[in-house]
Amino acid sequence: MKLTVINTGTFKLDGGAMFGVVPKKIWKNLNPPDENNLCTWSMRCLLVEWDNRKLLIDCGMGDKQDPKFFGHYEPTYQPTLIEDLASKGFSVNDITDVFLTHLHFDHCGGAITKNEKDQLVTTFPNATYWSNQAHWEWAVNPNAREKASFLKENFIPILESGQLKMIPVEQGIEAFPGIAIFFAFGHTEAMMIPKINYNNQVICYMADLLPSVDHIPLPYVMAYDTRPLLTMVEKAAFLKEAEEKKYVLFFEHDAKNECCTLVQTEKGIKAEKTFLLNSL
Numbered sequence: 001m002k003l004t005v006i007n008t009g010t011f012k013l014d015g016g017a018m019f020g021v022v023p024k025k026i027w028k029n030l031n032p033p034d035e036n037n038l039c040t041w042s043m044r045c046l047l048v049e050w051d052n053r054k055l056l057i058d059c060g061m062g063d064k065q066d067p068k069f070f071g072h073y074e075p076t077y078q079p080t081l082i083e084d085l086a087s088k089g090f091s092v093n094d095i096t097d098v099f100l101t102h103l104h105f106d107h108c109g110g111a112i113t114k115n116e117k118d119q120l121v122t123t124f125p126n127a128t129y130w131s132n133q134a135h136w137e138w139a140v141n142p143n144a145r146e147k148a149s150f151l152k153e154n155f156i157p158i159l160e161s162g163q164l165k166m167i168p169v170e171q172g173i174e175a176f177p178g179i180a181i182f183f184a185f186g187h188t189e190a191m192m193i194p195k196i197n198y199n200n201q202v203i204c205y206m207a208d209l210l211p212s213v214d215h216i217p218l219p220y221v222m223a224y225d226t227r228p229l230l231t232m233v234e235k236a237a238f239l240k241e242a243e244e245k246k247y248v249l250f251f252e253h254d255a256k257n258e259c260c261t262l263v264q265t266e267k268g269i270k271a272e273k274t275f276l277l278n279s280l
């Protein structure tokens, strides 16, 4: 198995929304905001290769929305998903599988693109796209709170293309050889966290269960989460297992830190050391 980090640039989200009940007096030192209270976040994807498979985990936000939409989020596109894939030797035709942790726009926007006729089409024509039924239905019929995050143009074309397949919602299921899925229900319905067996280590793609190293302390839960108390339970259980089994956490949204390991201290579980994935 081979792992390749695929970068899709940074974007900005409100610091208060990202740190929930944590006071700004504290979080502003962790991720300094701009004059509009916006903090910078990465959209870091991961390409997993084994046998003839090339599985891309998440796709960043893509570039097909209008300037007004992007004005809220200030994406840099340095690089774009396609550019970074190309710079690492991959074309869109090479990707055999696209695994979407969940369907919020900053995770799946890049899955769909506009063709020269301005039609919405899948970015990866040869790929199977993976979601799960519980989350799919949740996204297609969004609640009022998550509606702004579930943009139909990011996922309905996947269904229409015939490329969509569902992973059964069974806690711990090995969805692909060496890749087990942890299902989390606090951020949104049935978000999928892949746990990848790689060189006798487990690499966990944290998505929005832990957006950054700064979200490791238990009360640091995003205001976006639909069930914040459940996120705290899920985080506590996940961190305990990850610390005991020496997992490597891989962060999608942490613009400073790619990976970390954990250590138990008197004040709870903390980041032990941070490092780049390719240093493993």
Ligand SMILES: [Zn+2]
Pocket: 102, 104, 187, 188, 208
């Ligand atoms: Zn999300």
